[in-house]
Amino acid sequence: MGYLSTHKITKLFRIRGGVHPHDCKTLSANQAIEDLPMPALLHIPLQQHIGAAAKPAVQRGDHVLKGQLLANSQGMISAPVHAPTSGRVVGVGHYPAHHASGLSVHTITLQPDGKDEWIALNPPADPFTLDPAEIATRVAAAGIVGLGGATFPSAVKLNLRNRYKLHTLVINGAECEPYLTCDDRLMREYSANTIDGIRIMAYALGVENIVIGIENNKPEAQAAMREAATAFPNIQVVGLPMRYPMGSEKHLVQTLTGKETPARGLTADIGIVVHNPATALAVRDALREGKPLVSRVMTVSGGAIHKPRNLRVLLGTKVQDVIDYCEGFNVEPTRLISGGPMMGNVLPDTRVPTVKGCNGILALTTKEVSENQESPCIRCASCVQACPCGLLPLEMAANARAGNLDAVTKLGLMDCIACGSCSYVCPAHIPLVQYFNYAKGELANRQRAKHKQDETKRLIEQRAARMEALERAKKEMMERRKREAAAKKAAAAAKQAQEANA
Amino acid sequence: MSMISSPHTHSGKSVQLTMLWVMLALAPATVFGLYLFGWPAISLFLITVLSCLLAEAIALKIMGKPIGKYLFDGSAILTGWLLAMSLPPSAPWWIGVLGAFLAIIVGKQVFGGIGQNLFNPAMVARVALLISFPLEMTTWVTADGVSGATPLGHIRTETGQGHTLSSLADSLPSVSDMGLGMIGGSMGETSAVLLLLGGLFLLWKHIITWHIPVSMIGTLLLLAGIMHAISPEVYPGMEVHLLAGATLLGAFFIATDLVTSPVSPTGQLVFGAGCGLLVYVIRTWAGYPEGMAFAVLLMNALTPLIDHYFRPRIYGRDRKGEPLNYASEEGK
Ligand code: SF4
Numbered sequence: 028m029g030y031l032s033t034h035k036i037t038k039l040f041r042i043r044g045g046v047h048p049h050d051c052k053t054l055s056a057n058q059a060i061e062d063l064p065m066p067a068l069l070h071i072p073l074q075q076h077i078g079a080a081a082k083p084a085v086q087r088g089d090h091v092l093k094g095q096l097l098a099n100s101q102g103m104i105s106a107p108v109h110a111p112t113s114g115r116v117v118g119v120g121h122y123p124a125h126h127a128s129g130l131s132v133h134t135i136t137l138q139p140d141g142k143d144e145w146i147a148l149n150p151p152a153d154p155f156t157l158d159p160a161e162i163a164t165r166v167a168a169a170g171i172v173g174l175g176g177a178t179f180p181s182a183v184k185l186n187l188r189n190r191y192k193l194h195t196l197v198i199n200g201a202e203c204e205p206y207l208t209c210d211d212r213l214m215r216e217y218s219a220n221t222i223d224g225i226r227i228m229a230y231a232l233g234v235e236n237i238v239i240g241i242e243n244n245k246p247e248a249q250a251a252m253r254e255a256a257t258a259f260p261n262i263q264v265v266g267l268p269m270r271y272p273m274g275s276e277k278h279l280v281q282t283l284t285g286k287e288t289p290a291r292g293l294t295a296d297i298g299i300v301v302h303n304p305a306t307a308l309a310v311r312d313a314l315r316e317g318k319p320l321v322s323r324v325m326t327v328s329g330g331a332i333h334k335p336r337n338l339r340v341l342l343g344t345k346v347q348d349v350i351d352y353c354e355g356f357n358v359e360p361t362r363l364i365s366g367g368p369m370m371g372n373v374l375p376d377t378r379v380p381t382v383k384g385c386n387g388i389l390a391l392t393t394k395e396v397s398e399n400q401e402s403p404c405i406r407c408a409s410c411v412q413a414c415p416c417g418l419l420p421l422e423m424a425a426n427a428r429a430g431n432l433d434a435v436t437k438l439g440l441m442d443c444i445a446c447g448s449c450s451y452v453c454p455a456h457i458p459l460v461q462y463f464n465y466a467k468g469e470l471a472n473r474q475r476a477k478h479k480q481d482e483t484k485r486l487i488e489q490r491a492a493r494m495e496a497l498e499r500a501k502k503e504m505m506e507r508r509k510r511e512a513a514a515k516k517a518a519a520a521a522k523q524a525q526e527a528n529a
Numbered sequence: 530m531s532m533i534s535s536p537h538t539h540s541g542k543s544v545q546l547t548m549l550w551v552m553l554a555l556a557p558a559t560v561f562g563l564y565l566f567g568w569p570a571i572s573l574f575l576i577t578v579l580s581c582l583l584a585e586a587i588a589l590k591i592m593g594k595p596i597g598k599y600l601f602d603g604s605a606i607l608t609g610w611l612l613a614m615s616l617p618p619s620a621p622w623w624i625g626v627l628g629a630f631l632a633i634i635v636g637k638q639v640f641g642g643i644g645q646n647l648f649n650p651a652m653v654a655r656v657a658l659l660i661s662f663p664l665e666m667t668t669w670v671t672a673d674g675v676s677g678a679t680p681l682g683h684i685r686t687e688t689g690q691g692h693t694l695s696s697l698a699d700s701l702p703s704v705s706d707m708g709l710g711m712i713g714g715s716m717g718e719t720s721a722v723l724l725l726l727g728g729l730f731l732l733w734k735h736i737i738t739w740h741i742p743v744s745m746i747g748t749l750l751l752l753a754g755i756m757h758a759i760s761p762e763v764y765p766g767m768e769v770h771l772l773a774g775a776t777l778l779g780a781f782f783i784a785t786d787l788v789t790s791p792v793s794p795t796g797q798l799v800f801g802a803g804c805g806l807l808v809y810v811i812r813t814w815a816g817y818p819e820g821m822a823f824a825v826l827l828m829n830a831l832t833p834l835i836d837h838y839f840r841p842r843i844y845g846r847d848r849k850g851e852p853l854n855y856a857s858e859e860g861k
Pocket residue numbers: 403404405406407408409410411420421449452453454455456457
C-alpha cells in the first residue's frame with residue numbers, strides 16, 4: 028500500500044515557508060499538570076465542537092452525576108456534552124460564549140455539590156476485542172472532539188476507514204504554537220496511557236503503522252513517549268524540526284512523507300489520519316474507564332499571568348477561576364487569548380467558560396503583542412517567503428481590501444490555513460489574516476445568500492410546477508369526465524338504439 | 530472588520546528597521562567612496578539625501594498625509610542615498626537637488642507614495658539627469674583627481690573606434706584596482722569588495738534573497754564569457770563586467786529594491802536574468818556604457834507582468850492550480 032506501511036521514517040522533508048517565533052515555553056514547561064480546585068459554578072456551552080449544537084437532555088432543577096449526559100449530539104457531525112461533576116442544574120439558558128464576540132449561546136449552568144460523584148461507568152472488558160465501529164461509537168458517545176484546538180468530532184475521523192484506504196496514524200505532538208505546553212506535559216506525565224489511547228485509535232482505524240511526531244524543543248516528551256512505546260515496534264517517535272506551523276496537519280504529514288495533501292482534500296487522501304495526543308488520552312479514558320470527556324488540560328501563561336501553569340480544568344469553568352488559581356495578573360493584560368498567540372482567538376473577558384477546544388489561556392502584555400500601526404505594503408515579499416501554502420498574501424490582502432472577492436478566491440483564499448505566518452513577519456504590520464478572515468466571512472455570506480436565493484427560486488419553481496401539475500390533472504380529470512360522460516351517453520344511446528332495434 | 534485577528538505576536542520587523550539594515554549594508558562602500566573622493570563627494574551626498582527628505586516632506590504635505598509617520602520611515606533617505614551613490618562625485622550641487630526632487634516626486638509620490646511606485650525612484654532620477662545633462666553626468670574623476678572615462682566607457686569608446694582590447698591594456702586599471710575601488714566611477718559603485726560585503730549582509734539579514742543577485746550576475750557573466758571567448762579582442766571578459774560599472778551595486782542594492790522587483794522566487798530569477806541580459810546588451814551595443822539604470826528600469830516595467838505569470842505553486846495543487854490527484858498519478 029503506502030510507502031509508510033512498509034518502512035520506517037528515516038528522513039524528513041522540508042516544508043515551504045514557515046517562521047520561528049519565540050517559543051516562550053519555559054514559562055510553563057516545568058510546571059506539572061495540576062487539578063484546578065472545584066469552581067463554584069460551571070457554565071457548559073452546548074456547542075464546544077465543529078458541527079451542530081447538542082440538544083439539552085436535562086431540565087432546570089435536575090440533580091446530575093459526574094459524567095451524566097447533559098445534552099445529546101444532533102446529526103452526523105456533532106458531539107454530546109456531559110456533566111463535569113455532580114450537582115444541580117441551575118439553568119438551561121444563555122451565557123456569554125468562549126468567543127471574541129462574547130455573544131450569548133445555549134449553555135447549561137451547573138452548581139457542583141462538592142461530592143464529584145461519578146455516574147455508573149461501564150467500560151468494555153477489552154477494547155481490542157470490540158468491533159472498530161463500536162469504538163468509534165463509544166468515542167462519539169463520550170463527546171470526544173479534536174483537543175488540539177480543531178474540535179472536530181473525533182469519531183467521524185475514526186470512521187474514515189470506511190471511505191479511505193488508510194495505512195498510518197500520525198500523532199501530532201508538534202505543539203508548535205508558542206507558550207503552549209499542555210501536550211508536552213501530557214506526553215511526559217501520561218505517556219503510557221497516551222500510548223494506550225493511540226493504540227486503541229489505530230485499532231479503530233484499522234492501521235498498523237503509528238508515527239508520533241514531536242518537535243525537538245520537547246526532548247523529555249520524546250524520551251517519555253519512546254520509553255512508553257518500546258514494547259510496540261509498530262510505533263515510531265519522530266523528532267520534528269522546530270518550525271511554525273509544524274502542527275498544521277497537512278504540513279506535518281508533508282514533513283513526514285514528502286507528500287502534499289490535495290487541495291480541499293483530507294490527509295486521508297494519502298492514507299493518513301492525524302490525531303492529537305490529548306485526544307488519544309481522552310479516547311483511552313473513554314474505552315478503558317468508560318469516562319466521557321469532562322475536563323481537559325490547558326496551559327495558562329503569558330507575561331501578564333503571575334504564575335504560569337498547566338492545569339486540568341473541568342469544562343465550563345470560568346476563565347476567571349483559572350486565572351485566580353494562577354494568582355491573577357501581574358499587569359493588566361493587553362490581550363486575553365484562547366489558544367496560542369499565532370492562531371488563538373481573543374476572549375472578550377474572564378467571565379466566559381473554558382471549553383473542549385481551549386488548549387491555552389494566554390494573558391499577553393503590550394510588549395508581547397507588539398501591536399503597531401499599519402502602514403502601506405512595501406512589497407518586501409517577506410509574507411510570500413513565510414507562507415507555508417505558496418500563497419501571495421500581499422496580493423490577497425490588497426484585493427480583499429478593495430472588495431474583489433473573486434480575485435482573492437482565485438489567488439487561493441480557501442487554501443489559506445490562517446496560520447498567521449505572513450502577518451507575523453510583515454514589516455508594515457498589515458493585519459493580513461484579518462483581511463483574509465474578513466474575505467472568508469464575506470464569501471460565506473455570499474454563498475449563504477446565493478444558497479438562499481437558489482432555494483427560493485427552487486421553491487418558486489417547485490410551486491409553479493406543482494400548480495401546473497394540478498392544473499393539468501384538473502383538466503385531465505375534466506376531460507376524462509367529459510369523455511366518460513360522452514361514452515356513457517353514447518353507450519346509453521347505443522343501448523336505446525339496440526333496444527329499439529330489438 | 531473591527532474584530533482583532535490572530536496572530537497576537539509579531540516578529541518585530543518594521544519598515545524602518547528594514548531600511549536601516551539596507552543603509553548599514555551600504556555604509557562601508559559609501560564611507561570608502563566619500564573618503565576616496567573627499568569633500569565634493571561628501572557635500573553632494575548630504576545635499577542629495579537632505580533634498581530627498583525635503584521633497585518627501587513637501588509631497589506629503591501637499592497630499593495631506595501624516596508627515597510624522599512617513600518622513601522618517603527611511604525610504605526617502607535610502608532613495609537619496611542610492612541616488613547620491615550613482616552620481617559622479619564631481620557633479621555640481623544642483624544635480625543632487627534636482628535628482629532628489631525627480632526621484633521623490635516623479636519616481637515615487639505621483640504613484641501614490643511608498644510601496645506604490647512602479648520604477649526605482651533613484652534610477653528614474655539618474656536616467657532623467659543623464660538624458661538632460663549628459664555632460665555633468667558623464668564627467669568622472671578617478672580617485673587621484675584626474676578626470677577621465679570609467680573603464681567601461683573607455684572600452685566602449687575605443688573598441689567603437691576599431692581599437693583592440695589588448696592595445697588598451699595599459700590605459701585600463703588592473704583587476705585588483707577595480708575590485709578595491711581605485712577607479713573612476715560614481716561615488717558608490719567603485720569598490721566591488723565592499724559592495725559585495727554589504728550584499729552578503731543583506732542576504733544574511735534576510736532583507737533580500739539570493740535569487741535576483743545570482744541570476745543577474747550569472748546571466749551577465751555568462752554572456753560576457755561567451756562573447757569574450759568568441760572575440761576576445763572586442764569584448765571584455767567576465768572580470769571587467771563583474772567589477773566595473775555598477776554591477777554589484779545594481780545586483781545587490783538596486784535591482785533588489787523591494788518595491789519594484791517581483792515577489793515570487795521564480796519571478797525574481799526571471800527578473801534578475803532580464804536585468805543581466807539588458808545590462809550586457811546596453812553596455813556592449815547601446816550608447817550608454819553604464820547601462821545599469823536603464824536595464825533596471827526596463828525590467829521594473831515588466832515586474833507586474835512577471836508577478837502575474839510567475840506565481841508560486843499553491844500547496845496541494847499543481848502548477849495549473851488544480852488539486853493534486855495521486856490516484857491518476859498511480860494509474861500512469
Ligand atoms: S510582508 Fe507586508 S510589507 Fe512585505 S510584501 Fe507582505 S504585505 Fe507587503
